[in-house]
Amino acid sequence: xxxxxxxxxxxxxxxxxxxxxxxxxxxxxxxxxxxxxxxxxxxxxxxxxxxxxxxxxxxxxxxxxxxxxxxxxxxxxxxxxxxxxxxxxxxxxxxxxxxxxxxxxxxxxxxxxxxxxxxxxxxxxxxxxxxxxxxxxxxxxxxxxxxxxxxxxxxxxxxxxxxxxxxxxxxxxxxxxxxxxxxxxxxxxxxxxxxx
Amino acid sequence: xxxxxxxxxxxxxxxxxxxxxxxxxxxxxxxxxxxxxxxxxxxxxxxxxxxxxxxxxxxxxxxxxxxxxxxxxxxxxxxxxxxxxxxxxxxxxxxxxxxxxxxxxxxxxxxxxxxxxxxxxxxxxxxxxxxxxxxxxxxxxxxxxxxxxxxxxxxxxxxxxxxxxxxxxxxxxxxxxxxxxxxxxxxxxxxxxxxxxxxxxxxxxxxxxxxxxxxxxxxxxxxxxxxxxxxxxxxxxxxxxxxxxxxxxxxxxxxxxxxxx
Numbered sequence: 416x417x418x419x420x421x422x423x424x425x426x427x428x429x430x431x432x433x434x435x436x437x438x439x440x441x442x443x444x445x446x447x448x449x450x451x452x453x454x455x456x457x458x459x460x461x462x463x464x465x466x467x468x469x470x471x472x473x474x475x476x477x478x479x480x481x482x483x484x485x486x487x488x489x490x491x492x493x494x495x496x497x498x499x500x501x502x503x504x505x506x507x508x509x510x511x512x513x514x515x516x517x518x519x520x521x522x523x524x525x526x527x528x529x530x531x532x533x534x535x536x537x538x539x540x541x542x543x544x545x546x547x548x549x550x551x552x553x554x555x556x557x558x559x560x561x562x563x564x565x566x567x568x569x570x571x572x573x574x575x576x577x578x579x580x581x582x583x584x585x586x587x588x589x590x591x592x593x594x595x596x597x598x599x600x601x602x603x604x605x606x607x608x609x610x611x
Numbered sequence: 612x613x614x615x616x617x618x619x620x621x622x623x624x625x626x627x628x629x630x631x632x633x634x635x636x637x638x639x640x641x642x643x644x645x646x647x648x649x650x651x652x653x654x655x656x657x658x659x660x661x662x663x664x665x666x667x668x669x670x671x672x673x674x675x676x677x678x679x680x681x682x683x684x685x686x687x688x689x690x691x692x693x694x695x696x697x698x699x700x701x702x703x704x705x706x707x708x709x710x711x712x713x714x715x716x717x718x719x720x721x722x723x724x725x726x727x728x729x730x731x732x733x734x735x736x737x738x739x740x741x742x743x744x745x746x747x748x749x750x751x752x753x754x755x756x757x758x759x760x761x762x763x764x765x766x767x768x769x770x771x772x773x774x775x776x777x778x779x780x781x782x783x784x785x786x787x788x789x790x791x792x793x794x795x796x797x798x799x800x801x802x803x804x805x806x807x808x809x810x811x812x813x814x815x816x817x818x819x820x821x822x823x824x825x826x827x828x829x830x831x832x833x834x835x836x837x838x839x840x841x842x843x844x845x846x847x848x849x850x851x852x853x854x855x856x857x858x859x860x861x862x863x864x865x866x867x868x869x870x871x872x
Contacts, residue, residue: 461863462772481864486778496773498787545778 416579417472417548419459419488424467426458427451429605431467434459436549436581441572443596444585445610446603452585453493455602456551459583460490471549489547493554495538497526502537510544512537515570532563539567543574550575550582556591568595612823624649666735675733679716679742686711686750694758696765696871698858703872706854707753714847715745718839726835744815744836745843748800752844753851756796760855761871763788771866781860789856796848800841807837 421434429451436442446452458465461476461484469476476484499505503522512521515536529537535555542550550571556564572595575582586592592599599610627649634642666674687708690697697703719742723732727741764771767788774784807813808830815836819829861867 460776462775462865464861464863464865482775482778482780485776489778490776492769492773492776494769494773496770496776498767498770498774542777 417487417581419549419581419583420468420470421459422468422470424455424458424465424469426454426463426465429454432605432607434583434600434607436583438579438581439575440598441575441582441584441596443592443599444583444602444607445587445589445592445599446601448587450603451605452602453553455607456490456553456583456585459551460485460488462490486545487548488551489542489545489549490551491539491542491553491555493557495534495541497534499526501525502529506541506544510540512540515540516566532559535559536563536567536570539570543570546578547580548578549580550584552582552584554585554587557587564591571595663735663739666739670731670735672731672733675735675738678735678739682742682746683708683712683715686746690750690754690757693754694761696761697757698761698855699870699872702858702870706851706858707750707757710753710847710851710854711746711749713850714843714845715742715749718843718846719745722835722839741836741839745839748840749843749847751799752796752848755798756792756848756852757855759795760785760788760792760852761859763791764859764866765868765871768866768868775864775866781856781864781866784866785856785859789852792852793848796852797845800844804837804841807833813837 416438418435418437420436421432423431423433425431432455434442444452444455454463457463459469461469461481471479471484471487479487497505501522502524505526506522513519517533517537517540521537526534539555552571555571556567559567568591571582571584574580582596584592584596586595589599600607601610627645631642631645634640634645662678666678687704690707690711691703694703698706719738720732722741723729723738727737729737732738764785771784771788775781803811803813813833813836816829816833819832820826858870859867
């Protein structure tokens with residue numbers, strides 16, 4: 416049961432923004448490219464300097480050690496980061512990829528040979544294995560085939576329902592936004608507005 | 612010891628003139644640089660000769676310290692100049708100079724006090740060449756290490772931030788880059804130690820032998836210098852890479868590439 420609340424959030428030239436995503440709620444954010452949707456997520460996860468108040472379960476971001484904050488507020492970037500050669504080196508030894516449609520052998524796979532879809536699913540598995548209390552997703556299914564899109568949407572929904580986690584989902588696909596989210600917001604000109 | 616006359620040096624200079632002529636005729640385009648560099652070497656070394664002669668004559672610790680400080684400042688500027696993307700502002704200079712100060716000076720003082728044991732310990736005949744060799748090599752390593760780290764941080768921003776997003780600390784998120792930078796900074800001295808005596812005869816030892824020292828004496832000094840340089844470079848690189856990595860993040864563990872030039 417978690418709730419993320421931003422009040423008067425400002426970053427770069429944008430804001431102030433108020434945002435409230437409750438337990439188990441999925442809110443989609445749409446908007447023209449270059450409008451700063453990614454920057455909004457980066458500010459929420461405290462990866463960019465920002466002003467205003469962001470709280471998770473009433474705990475202010477400013478008073479939480481930054482790495483602890485980012486463990487609670489899990490952000491899936493549009494492009495996942497891989498720094499070692501094999502998949503297994505990127506996750507704790509007890510993480511199970513079975514639920515994500517991989518054979519146990521996946522740990523020894525070379526990162527350089529993964530497809531875009533596999534990478535994204537593994538990145539999601541890696542993020543969710545750290546049990547974030549809240550999810551920020553930056554176009555998690557961009558450039559994936561329809562099969563992978565469906566899989567990822569299902570995995571995310573399962574996690575959200577199981578952990579009652581608030582989810583903020585940046586998407587450019589209107590159909591997807593209304594499919595996965597109960598509310599759709601538009602981010603444009605530095606303002607976040609309820610879409611009609 | 613066979614003393615060199617100015618004529619001997621002129622003879623050696625004719626080789627450079629010959630090379631410059633070849634460069635000019637075959638349009639290699641290095642003759643100008645070559646001549647400028649030769650003149651610089653001559654003038655700089657002659658000036659140093661004058662300074663060293665005066666310094667050896669006074670032997671006052673204040674003068675030795677002043678010369679050491681000038682060397683440090685010049686080395687700090689050189690470290691900055693050799694990096695394509697150093698830390699912006701005073702940091703680029705300070706981090707380099709501080710790490711060289713910490714490593715080169717402490718190793719030099721260690722060697723002067725405990726190993727060479729001259730009287731007084733700061734006797735410029737030992738202190739200045741030792742510090743010069745330490746600074747020169749540490750400078751090389753520090754510039755390589757810092758340059759590597761800043762360049763890699765710039766290129767691998769996505770990876771570093773991806774690791775931060777997984778809840779890693781700034782130390783964890785840059786571990787692979789810091790290791791790589793430290794190794795890079797250590798490569799020249801490691802190679803020099805591995806090849807010493809077999810492929811190359813180190814310059815200092817060669818000079819001593821040419822000047823008439825018994826080979827074994829020269830070699831003992833060379834081994835000492837190698838050890839000092841390796842440890843000085845190692846500490847210098849570790850400190851400079853650590854400080855640079857620290858400066859690349861702010862108090863909220865955000866990667867701040869705007870702090871690079």
